[in-house]
Amino acid sequence: MPTIVCDLPFYDRSTSVQVRRHSFQVKREQIIVWVSLTEMGLPQLHSQVPRFPAILDIGCNHNFVIHERHLVEWVGIHAQYLRPLGKTRVSGRAVSQLAANVWLHPNQPKHRDEFSSKAAFLLELPSGIAVVPSVTGEPIYPRLPLLGLRAFRQAGLQIAIDCQRCRVSVRTPRKFWFFG
Amino acid sequence: MIVDQKTDLPELTDEERAGQIRVLLEADPPPMIQRSIDAFRNDLPELLKSHEGKWVAYHGDRQIGFGRTQTGLYQECFRRGLTRDDIMVAFVEPGAFDPDEEFEVTSDV
Numbered sequence: 001m002p003t004i005v006c007d008l009p010f011y012d013r014s015t016s017v018q019v020r021r022h023s024f025q026v027k028r029e030q031i032i033v034w035v036s037l038t039e040m041g042l043p044q045l046h047s048q049v050p051r052f053p054a055i056l057d058i059g060c061n062h063n064f065v066i067h068e069r070h071l072v073e074w075v076g077i078h079a080q081y082l083r084p085l086g087k088t089r090v091s092g093r094a095v096s097q098l099a100a101n102v103w104l105h106p107n108q109p110k111h112r113d114e115f116s117s118k119a120a121f122l123l124e125l126p127s128g129i130a131v132v133p134s135v136t137g138e139p140i141y142p143r144l145p146l147l148g149l150r151a152f153r154q155a156g157l158q159i160a161i162d163c164q165r166c167r168v169s170v171r172t173p174r175k176f177w178f179f180g
Numbered sequence: 181m182i183v184d185q186k187t188d189l190p191e192l193t194d195e196e197r198a199g200q201i202r203v204l205l206e207a208d209p210p211p212m213i214q215r216s217i218d219a220f221r222n223d224l225p226e227l228l229k230s231h232e233g234k235w236v237a238y239h240g241d242r243q244i245g246f247g248r249t250q251t252g253l254y255q256e257c258f259r260r261g262l263t264r265d266d267i268m269v270a271f272v273e274p275g276a277f278d279p280d281e282e283f284e285v286t287s288d289v
Contacts, residue, residue, distance in 0.1 A: 058286075060285040060286060078200070148285075
């Protein structure tokens with residue numbers, strides 16, 4: 001599977017994504033990819049595991065940051081499958097790290113919210129995900145989950161952002177074979 | 181052989197799921213995993229010399245395997261009868277599991 005995300009568009013205007021029949025704003029220039037989340041150690045993604053949008057945030061130096069409410073309502077995982085890995089801080093907020101991995105869903109080329117029939121690509125996350133707890137009276141932060149650049153490193157993926165065409169591609173590293 | 185730890189757990193409502201997740205977020209790592217994290221932090225300088233760029237599995241303070249993928253190591257541990265409460269799989273890289281690491285995001289999204 002050399003190309004995972006192919007010609008995925010981002011926009012110079014505000015758009016929206018639908019999750020569980022609710023609409024969420026995507027601000028201009030934000031790159032949305034669709035992901036699933038599972039416990040570590042799963043070799044395949046079950047077809048019934050929900051997918052949800054995340055912002056590809058190359059300035060985020062954690063693997064994956066998600067608000068507690070999105071973990072509850074969007075991810076569809078039993079807490080029994082997750083293990084805490086301790087606490088840390090993201091942008092000054094105390095967060096919990098959980099042992100979990102992210103699966104990146106291939107898109108239909110040139111479409112952001114339509115999917116190809118190819119299998120999702122597993123991103124093995126060294127220290128799991130960061131979950132920002134709900135605090136009464138405070139807005140949900142982050143507004144949408146964030147997929148950081150670090151999540152792509154172990155797989156050595158290549159990300160190409162074409163700012164002229166407003167398109168993004170993610171692929172596995174090229175392998176060259178020489179025959180003598 | 182693929183080993184999958186999933187069992188048939190009942191469907192949960194969002195409220196039930198929220199309660200379980202809240203408990204999880206407030207919990208400390210299971211004792212065996214905490215021992216593994218502590219041991220990994222202690223071993224990291226030597227691991228960086230011998231196994232940088234590899235995954236390592238710990239059972240308590242014992243290294244029990246190295247591998248090219250995290251999933252492969254988990255599967256190997258499950259085959260040996262270990263469970264998620266028994267093991268921790270870490271990536272050997274500088275700063276791994278550094279308790280003082282600062283994380284940031286691009287902006288208030």
